[in-house]
Amino acid sequence: MLINFNRTVAYRCPACGEFAYGNFSLFELSGRKGISVQCSCGHSSIEILPENKVTYSIRIQCLVCDEIHKFSLPFSSLAKKECCEFTCPNVIVGLVFIGKDEAVKKAVCQNEAYVSEVVAACGLNHTGKNGVTMLKALDKIQDLSDREMLFCECGANIIDVEIHEDDIILECCLCGSTMVLTTDMIRNNNFAHLDKLVIPCKH
Ligand SMILES: [Zn+2]
Ligand SMILES: [Zn+2]
Ligand SMILES: [Zn+2]
Known part of the structure; x- marks a missing residue:
C-alpha cells in the first residue's frame, strides 16, 4: 500500500x-x-x-x-x-x-x-455566496433590536430590514432615512461587536 x-x-x-x-x-x-x-x-x-x-x-x-x-x-x-x-x-x-x-x-x-x-x-436563498454573512448580520440586527439598540436618529425604532444579494438596507419606517450595510462592512468592520446601530437622518 x-x-x-x-x-x-x-x-x-x-x-x-x-x-x-x-x-x-x-x-x-x-x-x-x-x-x-x-x-x-x-x-x-x-x-x-x-x-x-x-x-x-x-x-x-x-x-x-x-x-x-x-x-x-x-x-x-x-x-x-x-x-x-x-x-x-x-x-x-x-x-x-x-x-x-x-x-x-x-x-x-x-x-x-x-x-x-x-x-x-431563513428565506435568504437569493444571497448566494453571501448567505453565511447575511445570517450573521440578521442575527446581530435581531440582537440589537431586542435590546432596543437599533434605531433612527429621529428617535423611531421601527426599522424595515431589506436583504439583497450584496447588502442590507435598513430603513426608518417613520422618516424614511436609510442606511446601507455592505457585505464587506458586515464581514470586516467589527460588525459582530457593535453595541448599537443608529440610522443617520437625512434632514
Ligand atoms: Zn465563530
Ligand atoms: Zn427616522
Ligand atoms: Zn479571502
Whole structure:
C-alpha cells in the first residue's frame, strides 16, 4: 500500500467569505515548523503551528462571530483520519477542514450544502455566496433590536430590514432615512461587536 503524505487544508476566509485551499506534506509539519496558507484574496491566512510534540494548534478568525477560534489538532488524527473538521463553536458553520484532498473537498461540499439549507430555511436563498454573512448580520440586527439598540436618529425604532444579494438596507419606517450595510462592512468592520446601530437622518 502506498502511503499518502500529502494533505489539503481548506478554510473559510473571514475577509472574502470564500473557501481558501492549500496543500502541504506531513513532513513539512515535522519538528518545530508550522505551515501557513493564504487566501487568494490576500487578506487572510491560517497557520498550523506545533503546540507540543504531539499536537498542532490552528488559529482562525471566524467569519461568523469575528472572534479568533483556536483548535487543537493531534498529529495522530492528522496522520490517520480522512478529514478533520473544525466548526465555529457558536454557529454550526465549518471553518477549517484538513485531511486527504478528496475527503476535504467532499466535506467542504457537504458543509456548503448544509449551510445553504439553513440559509434557505431563513428565506435568504437569493444571497448566494453571501448567505453565511447575511445570517450573521440578521442575527446581530435581531440582537440589537431586542435590546432596543437599533434605531433612527429621529428617535423611531421601527426599522424595515431589506436583504439583497450584496447588502442590507435598513430603513426608518417613520422618516424614511436609510442606511446601507455592505457585505464587506458586515464581514470586516467589527460588525459582530457593535453595541448599537443608529440610522443617520437625512434632514
Ligand atoms: Zn479571502
Ligand atoms: Zn465563530
Ligand atoms: Zn427616522
